[in-house]
Amino acid sequence: MMKTQLVAALDIGGTNVRFGLVDAAGAIHTHRSLKTSDFPEPEELVEKLSATIKETLYDLGDAYTLVGVGVGAPNGNYYKGTIEFAPNLKWYGVVPLAKMFEEKLRVTTVLTNDANAAAIGEMMFGGAKDMKNFLFITLGTGLGSGIVVNGQVLYGHDGFAGELGHVIIFPDGRLCACGRKGCAERYCSVTGLKQTYLELLKREDPSIDPEKEAERVDGQYIYEKAMEGDALALETFTYTGEILGLSLANAVAFTSPQAIFLFGGLVNSGDLIFRPTRESFERNLLNIYKGKIKILPSLLKEDEAAILGAASLVWKELEIKSAMIP
Amino acid sequence: MMKTQLVAALDIGGTNVRFGLVDAAGAIHTHRSLKTSDFPEPEELVEKLSATIKETLYDLGDAYTLVGVGVGAPNGNYYKGTIEFAPNLKWYGVVPLAKMFEEKLRVTTVLTNDANAAAIGEMMFGGAKDMKNFLFITLGTGLGSGIVVNGQVLYGHDGFAGELGHVIIFPDGRLCACGRKGCAERYCSVTGLKQTYLELLKREDPSIDPEKEAERVDGQYIYEKAMEGDALALETFTYTGEILGLSLANAVAFTSPQAIFLFGGLVNSGDLIFRPTRESFERNLLNIYKGKIKILPSLLKEDEAAILGAASLVWKELEIKSAMIP
Numbered sequence: 001m002m003k004t005q006l007v008a009a010l011d012i013g014g015t016n017v018r019f020g021l022v023d024a025a026g027a028i029h030t031h032r033s034l035k036t037s038d039f040p041e042p043e044e045l046v047e048k049l050s051a052t053i054k055e056t057l058y059d060l061g062d063a064y065t066l067v068g069v070g071v072g073a074p075n076g077n078y079y080k081g082t083i084e085f086a087p088n089l090k091w092y093g094v095v096p097l098a099k100m101f102e103e104k105l106r107v108t109t110v111l112t113n114d115a116n117a118a119a120i121g122e123m124m125f126g127g128a129k130d131m132k133n134f135l136f137i138t139l140g141t142g143l144g145s146g147i148v149v150n151g152q153v154l155y156g157h158d159g160f161a162g163e164l165g166h167v168i169i170f171p172d173g174r175l176c177a178c179g180r181k182g183c184a185e186r187y188c189s190v191t192g193l194k195q196t197y198l199e200l201l202k203r204e205d206p207s208i209d210p211e212k213e214a215e216r217v218d219g220q221y222i223y224e225k226a227m228e229g230d231a232l233a234l235e236t237f238t239y240t241g242e243i244l245g246l247s248l249a250n251a252v253a254f255t256s257p258q259a260i261f262l263f264g265g266l267v268n269s270g271d272l273i274f275r276p277t278r279e280s281f282e283r284n285l286l287n288i289y290k291g292k293i294k295i296l297p298s299l300l301k302e303d304e305a306a307i308l309g310a311a312s313l314v315w316k317e318l319e320i321k322s323a324m325i326p
Numbered sequence: 327m328m329k330t331q332l333v334a335a336l337d338i339g340g341t342n343v344r345f346g347l348v349d350a351a352g353a354i355h356t357h358r359s360l361k362t363s364d365f366p367e368p369e370e371l372v373e374k375l376s377a378t379i380k381e382t383l384y385d386l387g388d389a390y391t392l393v394g395v396g397v398g399a400p401n402g403n404y405y406k407g408t409i410e411f412a413p414n415l416k417w418y419g420v421v422p423l424a425k426m427f428e429e430k431l432r433v434t435t436v437l438t439n440d441a442n443a444a445a446i447g448e449m450m451f452g453g454a455k456d457m458k459n460f461l462f463i464t465l466g467t468g469l470g471s472g473i474v475v476n477g478q479v480l481y482g483h484d485g486f487a488g489e490l491g492h493v494i495i496f497p498d499g500r501l502c503a504c505g506r507k508g509c510a511e512r513y514c515s516v517t518g519l520k521q522t523y524l525e526l527l528k529r530e531d532p533s534i535d536p537e538k539e540a541e542r543v544d545g546q547y548i549y550e551k552a553m554e555g556d557a558l559a560l561e562t563f564t565y566t567g568e569i570l571g572l573s574l575a576n577a578v579a580f581t582s583p584q585a586i587f588l589f590g591g592l593v594n595s596g597d598l599i600f601r602p603t604r605e606s607f608e609r610n611l612l613n614i615y616k617g618k619i620k621i622l623p624s625l626l627k628e629d630e631a632a633i634l635g636a637a638s639l640v641w642k643e644l645e646i647k648s649a650m651i652p
Contacts, residue, residue, distance in 0.1 A: 075614070084614075085614075133483040147581075154475060154580075154581060155582070156459055156582025156583065157458075157459040157582050157584040157619075158582055158618065160582050160614050161581050163579040163612055164579060166612045167580075168610060169497075171495075171572060246497060251580070253489040253490060254473065254480075254488065254490070254493075254580040254581065255473075255480060255482050256483050256484055256485075256488075257482065257483055258483040284506065286489055286492045286506070288401070288410075288411075288489075289484075289486065292484065
C-alpha cells in the first residue's frame with residue numbers, strides 16, 4: 001500500500017508556535033498552536049513537538065508516513081538550519097534547530113525565515129504556480145520578503161538574502177528597530193501605517209499627544225476611518241502606498257520579477273493600499289520594466305500561509321532531491 | 327591534433343566596437359577597435375565583423391577553431407539575444423544581433439549587457455574565481471551592474487535584472503537621463519562626481535557659471551585637485567563614496583553577496599573613493615551583514631574587461647552545456 005507522505009510544518013513566532021501536518025497537495029491534516037513563552041529553551045520545544053508529531057502520526061495510523069520537518073522562523077538560516085540571534089525570541093545566540101529535530105525524528109529538516117517559506121508556499125499552493133521569478137512581501141508588524149529567482153528562493157552567500165524591509169528609503173528618515181534610519185518597514189507595514197496616521201494627526205492638531213493617541217489607534221481603526229471617508233486616514237493609505245510603490249519599483253531593478261505578491265495585515269485593506277501602491281510603482285519604474293509587472297494579493301489564506309510555507313520548504317527540497325537522481 | 331578553441335568577443339559601445347579572439351584561458355589572440363558610427367545599420371556591422379572573424383581565423387591557421395560569439399552591448403537581452411532600444415546606439419528598436427551572427431558564422435552566440443558580461447569575466451578570469459555570490463559594479467559615465475547568484479548571472483523574468491544604477495536613492499534628487507529623479511548613477515559615477523564638484527563650487531562661489539566650469543572640469547581634474555589636497559575635491563569624493571556606500575548597503579539586503587567588485591573610471595581614484603565608500607557601506611549595513619562583505623577593486627584590466635567579459639559569456643555557456651551532457 002502506498003502511504004500518504006506528510007511533512008511536519010512549524011511556524012515559530014514571538015508569540016505562538018504553530019504546527020501542522022501537511023500533505024503534498026497542501027491539505028493540512030492537523031493544526032495546533034502553542035505559546036512560544038512556554039518554551040524558555042529550544043530543547044523543550046523540540047522535545048514537546050517531537051512527541052506531539054509522533055503521537056499525531058500514531059493516531060493517524062498506518063496509511064501515513066513522515067518525510068520531513070519544515071520550519072519557518074525569524075532569522076532562520078537555510079544553509080545552516082539555525083536560528084541566529086532572533087530579536088523576538090528569548091533563545092540566546094545560534095540555535096541549531098534543524099539538527100535538533102533531525103536527531104529526534106530522523107527525517108530531513110529544512111529551515112528558513114517565514115517570508116522565504118511563504119514565498120515557496122505561494123509557488124507550490126498559491127498564485128505563483130507558473131512563475132519562476134517573483135517577490136513575496138509580507139506587510140504586518142514589519143515588512144518581510146522572499147525573493148524567488150529561477151524557481152528557487154534567493155538565499156545569498158550566507159543564507160540571509162531578501163531583507164527588503166531594511167532597505168533604506170529615506171537616509172534621514174524614521175528610526176528603525178534595527179538601529180538605522182529610514183528603513184522601508186518603518187513606512188510600509190501596519191506599524192508604519194499607524195505612525196504615519198499619528199504624524200498626520202499631530203500635523204492637523206499640534207496639541208495632541210501621539211503617545212496617548214497610539215493606545216487607541218491600530219490598523220483596523222485607520223482602515224475603518226478611511227472606509228468612512230476620513231481625509232487623514234485616506235491620506236495615510238495614499239502615503240503608505242506611495243512609499244511601498246517606490247520600494248517595490250527599486251526592488252524590480254535588482255531581480256526583474258514577473259509579479260509581486262503582497263501578504264499580511266495591511267493587504268486586507270484592499271484597494272485602499274493596492275491603488276496608491278500600483279500608481280506609485282508604475283510611476284517610479286524604470287522604462288524597460290513599465291507595464292510588465294503585476295502587483296497581486298497573495299492567494300494563501302492568512303491563517304494557513306505560515307504552515308503551508310513551512311511545509312513547502314520540505315516538498316520543494318524533496319522535489320529538488322528527486323530531480324537530482326538520474 | 328586538438329585545435330585551440332577560440333571565442334569571438336565583441337563589446338559594442340556608443341563610440342567604439344571592440345573585437346577580440348579569446349581562448350579558454352583568457353588569452354586575447356587579436357584585439358581591434360572599430361567606430362560604431364561607421365555602421366548606421368546593424369547588418370553592416372555583422373557583415374563586417376563576420377568577415378573580419380573569418381579572415382583572422384584563416385590567418386591564424388589550422389590549429390584554431392571558432393566555438394562561439396559573445397557580445398556585450400547596452401540593453402542586451404540575454405534570453406532573446408537582442409539589443410532593445412539602446413539609448414546610445416543609432417540602431418532603431420529591437421535588433422536580433424545573436425541570430426544575425428549565428429546565421430553568418432553558425433556558432434552559438436550569447437549576448438547580454440556589458441556589466442553582466444564583465445561580471446562573468448571577473449568570475450572566470452578575475453578576482454571572483456572562487457565566488458558564487460557577488461556584485462560587479464561599473465563606475466564610468468553611468469553606474470552599471472551585474473549580479474551573480476549561485477554562480478549564475480541574475481537575468482530575471484525578462485533578461486533585464488541588475489539595473490542598480492537606476493535604483494532611486496533620493497526620491498526628489500537629481501534628474502536622471504531615464505526621466506526619473508534621484509537614481510544612484512546620478513551620484514555614483516564619473517558624471518555624478520563631476521556634478522557634485524560643480525554643485526560644491528557653486529555653493530562656495532554663487533557667482534560662477536556651472537555650465538562654463540563644466541567645460542574644463544572632468545574626473546581626472548577632480549582627482550588631481552583631490553591629490554593636491556583641495557578641500558572641495560576631497561569633499562566631492564567623500565560625498566560620492568557616502569552615497570555609493572549607502573547604495574551598496576541597500577543592494578546587500580537583496581542578494582547578500584560575498585563581495586562587491588568595483589570597476590571603471592572612478593575606481594582608478596583608489597583610496598579617495600574606496601575609503602569613504604567602505605566607511606559608509608559598513609555604517610549603513612543591517613547588523614546581520616556587518617563585517618562580512620568585502621568591497622574590492624576588479625582584477626580585470628580596464629582595456630581588456632569588456633572583451634574578456636564578452637568571451638566569458640560563451641565559455642560559461644559552453645561549461646553549462648557540457649555539464650548538462652550526462
